[in-house]
Amino acid sequence: MIARPSLADREDVLGGMMLAPALAYVILLVGVPFVFAILLGFSNATAGSLSFGWAGLDNYRAILSDPIFLRALRNSVVVTIGSQVLVVVLATAAAQVFRATFRGKSFARFVLLLPWAVPVSLAAIAWTWIFDSTFSVIKQAWRIFPFATVIVLAGLSSIPQEVVEAAIVDGAGFWRRLFRVELPLLLPVLAVAVLFGVVYTATDLGVVYILTGGGPANTTHVLPTLAFQRGILGADLGQGAAIAVFLLPFLIVVAIAMLRLAHRTEVGGAR
Amino acid sequence: MKRVALYGAALGFTVFAGFPFYWMLITAFKQNRDLYVGATDLSHIPWIFNDPPTLEHVKLLLWQTDFPRWVLNTLVVVVAVVVITVAVAVPAGYSLARLVGRWGERLGMGIFFTYLIPPTLLFVPFSRLVSLLGLQNSLGALILIYPTMTIPFSTWLVMGFLRSVPWDIEEQAMIDGYSRLAVILKVAPRLIVPGILTVVVFSFTLVLQEFVYALTFISSVNKMTVSLGVPIALVRGDVYHWGALMAAALFTSIPLAIIYNAFIDRFIQGFTMGAVKG
Numbered sequence: 001m002i003a004r005p006s007l008a009d010r011e012d013v014l015g016g017m018m019l020a021p022a023l024a025y026v027i028l029l030v031g032v033p034f035v036f037a038i039l040l041g042f043s044n045a046t047a048g049s050l051s052f053g054w055a056g057l058d059n060y061r062a063i064l065s066d067p068i069f070l071r072a073l074r075n076s077v078v079v080t081i082g083s084q085v086l087v088v089v090l091a092t093a094a095a096q097v098f099r100a101t102f103r104g105k106s107f108a109r110f111v112l113l114l115p116w117a118v119p120v121s122l123a124a125i126a127w128t129w130i131f132d133s134t135f136s137v138i139k140q141a142w143r144i145f146p147f148a149t150v151i152v153l154a155g156l157s158s159i160p161q162e163v164v165e166a167a168i169v170d171g172a173g174f175w176r177r178l179f180r181v182e183l184p185l186l187l188p189v190l191a192v193a194v195l196f197g198v199v200y201t202a203t204d205l206g207v208v209y210i211l212t213g214g215g216p217a218n219t220t221h222v223l224p225t226l227a228f229q230r231g232i233l234g235a236d237l238g239q240g241a242a243i244a245v246f247l248l249p250f251l252i253v254v255a256i257a258m259l260r261l262a263h264r265t266e267v268g269g270a271r
Numbered sequence: 272m273k274r275v276a277l278y279g280a281a282l283g284f285t286v287f288a289g290f291p292f293y294w295m296l297i298t299a300f301k302q303n304r305d306l307y308v309g310a311t312d313l314s315h316i317p318w319i320f321n322d323p324p325t326l327e328h329v330k331l332l333l334w335q336t337d338f339p340r341w342v343l344n345t346l347v348v349v350v351a352v353v354v355i356t357v358a359v360a361v362p363a364g365y366s367l368a369r370l371v372g373r374w375g376e377r378l379g380m381g382i383f384f385t386y387l388i389p390p391t392l393l394f395v396p397f398s399r400l401v402s403l404l405g406l407q408n409s410l411g412a413l414i415l416i417y418p419t420m421t422i423p424f425s426t427w428l429v430m431g432f433l434r435s436v437p438w439d440i441e442e443q444a445m446i447d448g449y450s451r452l453a454v455i456l457k458v459a460p461r462l463i464v465p466g467i468l469t470v471v472v473f474s475f476t477l478v479l480q481e482f483v484y485a486l487t488f489i490s491s492v493n494k495m496t497v498s499l500g501v502p503i504a505l506v507r508g509d510v511y512h513w514g515a516l517m518a519a520a521l522f523t524s525i526p527l528a529i530i531y532n533a534f535i536d537r538f539i540q541g542f543t544m545g546a547v548k549g
Binding site: 045 | 358363366367372375385389399415423450451455476479487499506519527528531
């Protein structure tokens with residue numbers, strides 16, 4: 001029989017101890033509030049009191065018959081999809097440019113990354129100054145495409161050179177190579193970029209809050225700003241939570257779809 | 272011909288990404304007359320200095336607003352959050368990569384996914400928690416809440432980073448008679464330094480960027496962070512001090528951009544590895 005290793009050599013014990021604080025933080029401050037957010041959506045809780053009454057589906061019934069909510073939902077969907085389409089097109093194009101070598105490339109790359117580096121709220125206020133109007137879609141695309149470009153560049157560099165060369169030998173031109181060879185191979189990486197972009201855009205509060213504050217007459221709300229207005233400013237925690245929770249299925253579907261896409265392509269022999 | 276197209280495209284992207292910054296820059300240093308005359312005088316060219324540049328907005332920002340105070344508040348929060356994140360996430364990442372074996376991978380994936388739970392879903396329960404703890408309108412609320420965003424991603428970063436560090440050095444140390452614990456305390460820290468640096472930079476930039484929680488929890492002007500104070504408190508009613516606003520945006524963005532530029536490749540590795548290789 002092997003002697004029991006001393007405590008200082010027990011990997012499971014050490015591992016558990018080193019992991020415990022992180023697990024505790026995540027469970028207590030993300031897991032529990034997350035469950036609480038979902039429960040709040042079914043309650044009539046308000047910020048002023050500590051009472052917590054079960055309201056069933058009342059909050060959901062109320063928001064679904066609320067034209068302001070439906071408008072906000074539509075805005076969220078339009079802004080998210082619109083900006084992500086723009087991001088994918090821009091990032092793919094920019095990555096084609098930035099994989100080449102040219103004079104002044106490092107400066108150009110620095111400028112390209114600037115939008116991603118500015119705090120959202122400051123970028124939003126700069127946009128109100130420059131364009132004096134509501135350009136949420138372009139604004140979000142402008143903010144996210146540099147990040148996506150770098151992701152795509154990383155993906156491009158991981159495509160085996162033989163594959164591209166073989167395509168050239170077979171006489172494939174630039175467009176054919178792009179659409180038939182590189183884009184399919186880039187799918188997993190693009191999927192990740194889109195996943196982060198969607199989560200980022202769909203849940204962003206700062207841009208719309210600062211650009212329009214939801215106005216005029218509540219026409220430019222997205223789900224997060226409406227949730228903030230009802231839940232925090234309006235003190236109706238239940239309804240605020242219900243609006244925020246509405247995002248969740250949407251995000252889960254996107255996450256699963258993107259991860260499957262990323263995974264399937266890999267398994268399917270692309271690499 | 273191909274070169275021309277390449278330079279044209281590169282220029283196009285650079286202008287698209289950089290134009291707002293050029294605009295910030297000239298706004299921050301333009302005289303007021305030069306800034307506002309364009310609305311009435313159509314022959315006025317808005318994208319150049321028509322009058323000599325001035326430091327008046329920068330002075331206004333530094334001496335007549337709470338901007339320096341916000342910078343200080345931001346630094347306090349940054350230091351606290353970075354310390355908490357490193358202390359919690361680095362051991363966890365090490366544990367997942369080296370100690371807990373096969374289920375470490377799954378657990379790591381689970382922790383990473385919590386990063387995808389959006390702040391907009393959590394701010395309602397958090398506002399309740401913060402008021403229960405009596406932390407309303409205090410930097411303590413931000414210091415408590417921000418690690419919920421930094422810890423999951425940082426744990427993931429460290430775990431991924433360690434996978435690229437060969438096991439040899441630690442193994443050799445154990446052959447030389449170190450206990451597993453001694454390896455963790457004496458050998459591993461040196462190996463993880465670049466990973467820790469990435470975690471520090473990530474937490475730092477995230478705190479500087481954050482807006483939603485700051486907006487939810489902080490209401491007094493002198494408790495605000497830069498990303499909240501500038502867009503909320505520099506605007507007085509309908510009066511926008513555009514010069515000072517743009518100067519503030521510029522001062523905050525430039526250091527961040529430099530840091531990002533240096534670390535972006537490592538972040539991307541962290542992001543893509545999560546989903547593609549997971």
